[in-house]
Amino acid sequence: MLRLYDYFDSGNGYKVRLALAQLAIPYRLIEVDIDKGETRTPEFLAMNPNGRIPLLALENGVHLAESNAILCHLAEGTMLMPGEALARAQILQWLFFEQYSHEPNIATCRYWLRHGLMSPGRAPAFAQKRLAGYAALSVMEKHLATRDFFVGAYSIADIALYAYTHVAAQGDFDLAGFPSVTAWLARVRMQSGYVPMGASMTP
Amino acid sequence: MLRLYDYFDSGNGYKVRLALAQLAIPYRLIEVDIDKGETRTPEFLAMNPNGRIPLLALENGVHLAESNAILCHLAEGTMLMPGEALARAQILQWLFFEQYSHEPNIATCRYWLRHGLMSPGRAPAFAQKRLAGYAALSVMEKHLATRDFFVGAYSIADIALYAYTHVAAQGDFDLAGFPSVTAWLARVRMQSGYVPMGASMTP
Numbered sequence: 001m002l003r004l005y006d007y008f009d010s011g012n013g014y015k016v017r018l019a020l021a022q023l024a025i026p027y028r029l030i031e032v033d034i035d036k037g038e039t040r041t042p043e044f045l046a047m048n049p050n051g052r053i054p055l056l057a058l059e060n061g062v063h064l065a066e067s068n069a070i071l072c073h074l075a076e077g078t079m080l081m082p083g084e085a086l087a088r089a090q091i092l093q094w095l096f097f098e099q100y101s102h103e104p105n106i107a108t109c110r111y112w113l114r115h116g117l118m119s120p121g122r123a124p125a126f127a128q129k130r131l132a133g134y135a136a137l138s139v140m141e142k143h144l145a146t147r148d149f150f151v152g153a154y155s156i157a158d159i160a161l162y163a164y165t166h167v168a169a170q171g172d173f174d175l176a177g178f179p180s181v182t183a184w185l186a187r188v189r190m191q192s193g194y195v196p197m198g199a200s201m202t203p
Numbered sequence: 204m205l206r207l208y209d210y211f212d213s214g215n216g217y218k219v220r221l222a223l224a225q226l227a228i229p230y231r232l233i234e235v236d237i238d239k240g241e242t243r244t245p246e247f248l249a250m251n252p253n254g255r256i257p258l259l260a261l262e263n264g265v266h267l268a269e270s271n272a273i274l275c276h277l278a279e280g281t282m283l284m285p286g287e288a289l290a291r292a293q294i295l296q297w298l299f300f301e302q303y304s305h306e307p308n309i310a311t312c313r314y315w316l317r318h319g320l321m322s323p324g325r326a327p328a329f330a331q332k333r334l335a336g337y338a339a340l341s342v343m344e345k346h347l348a349t350r351d352f353f354v355g356a357y358s359i360a361d362i363a364l365y366a367y368t369h370v371a372a373q374g375d376f377d378l379a380g381f382p383s384v385t386a387w388l389a390r391v392r393m394q395s396g397y398v399p400m401g402a403s404m405t406p
């Protein structure tokens with residue numbers, strides 16, 4: 001059986017839990033507390049030298065890291081990842097957008113606020129990340145103004161971008177000016193097999 | 204014919220130029236000067252709302268963004284991207300590692316230094332990015348200590364990580380403590396169809 005090393009409050013982890021739930025793939029969940037340094041122990045680093053969750057242990061003993069790579073692997077051959085070349089490339093485009101332009105801004109602001117990591121020294125970086133996070137939301141808003149999902153039907157591109165967008169308010173982002181994003185969030189929640197972030201910790 | 208919108212000094216752009224050269228795919232290069240704001244014009248934003256290069260214009264009129272998504276699209280069905288599921292997942296793992304843990308640190312330090320963007324206010328961020336950049340290099344060093352390439356044979360994982368690693372010194376990173384990385388850089392340079400970063404601007 002697959003084993004998922006994960007932290008309950010991680011949106012990156014939630015992406016994988018949501019895909020596993022929607023694909024009805026059984027797995028064993030192993031909680032790792034990043035606040036207690038449990039991703040930096042010798043045992044964990046032997047599984048993922050980059051010291052991050054989520055980490056998926058495959059049945060052949062290989063450990064796969066990077067949430068969006070895990071999503072691609074799980075979704076291959078399913079409704080969540082089309083076979084057509086251009087659609088696949090566009091899904092990958094949004095997955096890289098998420099990890100480069102969205103997560104480092106929106107998720108990091110949320111993490112600092114939720115984990116008591118704000119300090120006067122961090123204020124400039126926080127302000128810069130808020131600007132860049134809003135820029136990412138604007139790119140999403142423009143794209144979704146004429147589409148129901150990011151690339152054709154509901155896919156892992158939607159799962160990846162939903163994870164931290166739906167909790168953006170916890171990073172002090174106001175989605176009031178993003179009606180297309182807000183409507184898309186509601187469409188994602190209506191998808192078959194959807195599980196909310198908290199409930200996704202009990203597979 | 205494919206059209207590539209790119210900036211000569213971008214490692215993200217070089218990834219795509221190197222892959223195009225190695226795959227012997229003809230294309231037309233259109234230089235975009237990011238220092239002059241040419242990725243933020245209405246015309247460019249109509250092609251890529253995220254305002255970034257490299258951007259590949261496909262023959263069907265679609266514009267594909269995100270360097271690593273472009274790499275995946277170009278490499279599909281070639282020697283640069285295997286067909287086997289686990290190898291593909293591992294290549295994607297390294298592509299996401301590159302965009303999350305490597306590029307925002309090593310490439311950003313290089314960019315700030317080369318474009319005169321260092322300031323006292325940026326010193327803390329620069330110091331943090333140097334630490335994180337060295338951490339990424341350490342992950343690569345450990346992985347390459349027992350391997351010739353990142354995943355099996357030479358692939359787009361190597362191309363993606365080569366782009367900014369081989370110019371890391373321009374970001375004030377010293378590779379002296381990374382012998383496996385240094386040996387791997389030399390192996391990449393020996394691959395068929397290799398073009399150096401500067402020469403890659405003349406397809």
